[in-house]
Amino acid sequence: MSESIIKYLGKMNLNAPTTTANLENTEQILNIQFPMNYKEFIKEFNGAEGEIGPNKYVVFWSLEDIVELNEAYEVNEFAPGLILIGSDGADTAYAFDNRYNSKPIVEVPFIGMDLEEVKVCTDTFEEFLEYLYKS
Template sequence: MGLEKWTFVEESVDDATIALVEQLFEVTFPRDYKDCIKKFNGGYPEPNNFDYDNGAQGVFNDLISFTNSELNITMFHYLSEDSITKGIIPFGRDPFGNLICFDYRYTKESPSIVFYDHEEVGDESITLICESFSELLDKLYSMK
């Protein structure tokens, strides 16, 4: 198990670009995520399946790009402004339009990783995946 490679990676991201996005969301991203986004901006992980602690399965389709002009991480700022989802900062997507996010609602230092279901409302829209970005990457496996 665990991550083997990233495909469809976009241009690299520097510390200054990451700092601007952190300032926009008023958070500090975890070091493991920053190291990953610098090298694999917008990339698709292989393998990309993961299990929730409750046994359900999920798919980590791609990292949300910092640089794509059509869809980039800053476009999700509206989500973090909603009172229900304040502190939920998306960094990835599944193939169905849902988001994989950092959950800063309870701690600013070490956000957990949650799934945001865009078809649900309120607390029903958020499901815990794991406790850290590295743990999510370690959970990835192939269905093949």
């Protein structure tokens, strides 16, 4: 994993690693190929929670939670094409926009979840960590 990703995770509680098989199974269930730098993160830590930067809190869900919570929030009904991967611990969800080959990372409100409410944040997971760190 790149040092630039590691530096943003310093204050976070990191989960234990997961297996390649678990990652591949999750991708199959959700019909997505996660971007490589996200795969590296999720395989090594399978989620994380805590402060990122001076004023931001984030929860990156484990693979198991990603599957369960996308179903629970009925993402396919309200925002088809999005794959939620975490939140700010409050009212904003973070997701990959699987409608595009580049799979940008977006923000969307939990309440009133709708594709019209999607805000593109960045194109890569590493850029997303920097975005969170600086916001």
